[in-house]
Amino acid sequence: MFDLAIIGSGGAAFAAAIAARREDRSVVMVERGTVGGTCVNTGCVPSKALLAAAEARHVALSADRFPGIRASAEEVAFTELIGGKSDLVASMRQDKYTGLSAEYGWEIIDGRARFVHGPTVEVDLAEGGSRRIEAEHYLVATGSSPRIPGVDGLDEVDYLTSTTAMELTALPGSMLVIGGNYVGLEQAQLFSRLGVRVEVVEMLDRLAPAEEPEVSDALARVFAEEGIGVHTGTVLTQVRRENEQVVADLRAPQGHPLELRVDALLMATGRAPATDGLGLDAVGVRTGQHGQVVTDEHLRTDNPQIWAAGDVTGHPQFVYVAGAHGAVVVDNAFHQADRTLDYHHLPRVTFTSPQIAAAGLTDAEAQERGYDCECRVLPLEYVPRALINRDTRGLVKLVAERDTGRLLGAHVLADGAGEVIATAVYALHNQMSVYDMGELWCPYLTMAEALKLAAQTFTRDITKLSCCAA
DSSP states (O other): OEEEEEEOOSHHHHHHHHHHHHTTOOEEEEESSOTTHHHHHTSHHHHHHHHHHHHHHHHHHTGGGSTTOOOOOOOOOHHHHHHHHHHHHHHHHIIIIIHHHHHHTOEEEEEEEEEETTTEEEEEETTSSEEEEOEEEEEEOOOEEEOOOOOBTGGGSOOBOTTGGGGOSSOOSEEEEEOOSHHHHHHHHHHHHTTOEEEEEESSSSSSTTSOHHHHHHHHHHHHHTTOEEEESOEEEEEEEETTEEEEEEEOGGGOEEEEEESEEEEOOOEEEOOTTSOGGGGTOOBOTTSOBOOOTTSBOSSTTEEEOGGGGTSOOOHHHHHHHHHHHHHHHHHOOOOOOOOTTOOEEEOSSSEEEEEEOOHHHHHHTTOOEEEEEEEGGGOHHHHHHTOOOOEEEEEEETTTOBEEEEEEEETTHHHHHHHHHHHHHTTOBHHHHTTSOOOTTSTTHHHHHHHHTTTSOGGGSOTTOO
16 A cells, blocks of 8 residues: 555646655556646646747847847748757656656556545556555646637637647648637747737637736737737637638627638637546545535545645646645645645736736735725836836736735736746735835846836836936
8 A cells, every 4th residue: 555646747746746755655646648747748848938939039020129230030940949849848857757756766657547436546557457556645636638618610620729739740820819818828929929820819808807907908019019919808609610721700899790710720718627537426526616626725625535736626727836735735644734825925927928927916806805905007118127128018016005005916017027026925925015115125127126116106206216226
């Protein structure tokens, strides 16, 4: 019998396995697909690698914003680009996943796992045959997969998902992206910057609908400047294939019909917990409305021997949350630590260019929770780093409690916003006021200085400050 049996091999699974092996507990892991899960194979690593490449091409094509600089970019050698991405993924999978399992000393079984009464796990081995596994504790860490809505004709069209888009062997001439949240936004800009004509459709009234309206509006302007078509408040109703193209019938605002013809259709409509075939009912583990494994605040299911971690729980779908989950499960399962996680200041980043980053509450969320709010929006044209970069597309918005000035939320659209938001997380965690933030030491000519400047707008007119003596 093992101490811990894990189904899945992504971030949550590996964090739990490493934590358990550090305590010299016996671990076994079952993976039905490719070791490493979504992040390294089809998500964060490949998408950000391709985004970086697309950004390099875009920088070359837009270099003339700097006086005296001339640059160009030839047609993309897409096969080489995808090959390089695949090599990077394989290297990281070896270094950070399969290599680590060998170093720490746990077995990864290639097969499909399902629970049977006991509980025990029955594994249909990829090589044939089966194997039964018994453990003191079990962890479900199977992640998530693209969620595809029901659309007439979709099953007859060879559509892409965020997973299969990373495996294309040739660039399409045009692409329709359904979904204007983080996955759709990143994929849309990625392919546009590689030379594909891209249109984005979002059913809600703005791009990035979970972000502040000012951020959404500014990003929509960026997309328009880069030639990406944006259709908000628009619903995909039907698709069909005609003459090697996908024909999409859309319902635009006020019910007006719209037809788009493209070479490729990318469905970026969210992700669903991956629980199919696990036999959870057989061991008394409930799933929720969206297919997520239901747990208590300690990540334990209704079966006291079975735990869940990562995307499959329906908690925020970030690899750093999954990693934290894995460690929490080991502490709670073997040490009765009763650990929980607090998501109040959890940061999020969308890797468009400029990036979107946020932590804490939006203005609307703060008001819903009964706060009397005061907000400030600082355009990047008042940030010296942005002026030096000759790229002032973006803004910083701070949400504060009116009476105390306590920071409630920070929202950034800027190059490097992902790094900037870390400072805001510390401010939120320490319950700093915007008045305190305005007096912090901050290196000049960094994008993080934008947070300090935005905080200063609560007490002064920063347009009348010297750029070097803020």
